[in-house]
Amino acid sequence: MKLLTHNMMKSHCKGVINGFPLKLTHSQIETKEIEFNPDFINRIISRLEWSALVEVANQLGVGEGLPEMLPESQQIDDEDTLKAIHHALLEVDVIEGELECPETGRKFIINKVFLI
């Protein structure tokens, strides 16, 4: 599971009011090399819940270079920063782990795929 995917997922348990973000535990990660596409990164950052990304990236130790907050314009010009975002979003793969609904505590397993 990439962190980009994690940033989009919320719990779909019944009755949950705010099931985002899912808490990640017992995770094992792998890093892959993915082609850097600055246009895609700039397009996607305005759709992210930025603080959730920073939090989980730091938790996994892959948050280096990520700004604490996005600028007003939600566009980034600095290539190193874009590469750091690219790395965190797409190159880190959680190959095993558990995601927990923040309200019900229900767990979802990650094993190559995110499972419901």
Next chain:
Amino acid sequence: MKKRQLESLLQDVEPFSRPKMDLEQYPTDPHLAASVLFTIQSSFGDIEDRNVLDLGAGCGILSIGCVLMGAGSVTSVEIDNDAISDLVDNISGYDMDDISIVQADVTHLPFRSGRLFDTVIMNPPFGTKNNEGIDIEFIEAAL
């Protein structure tokens, strides 16, 4: 990439190993997949650099096709364990790391609200197997 090249590359996508009638699992054929994806990209520019969601991904031919056509990221949603296993095998056959697989029911998608994806693609079940209206549910989920 030319349409014929895409079609030829998609010939290697393996079909369902254990197709289930009640889920209307049939593979989208490479010619159709290539035509659809090529049109989406050439007429609308909606694949390259885009964040794509494939609902009911099955064996993954549309997802794989999108990666081949330069999608920024592809997320594939599929409910069935066996299909997911085929999907994982197909993706590794193409040596791709750009596809994220989510096992979920399309009518209960686990995504937060908002415009997260640029493009949603699907070849959904039609509702011929005691699941009338499922095609509409897929479309509603996409919207």
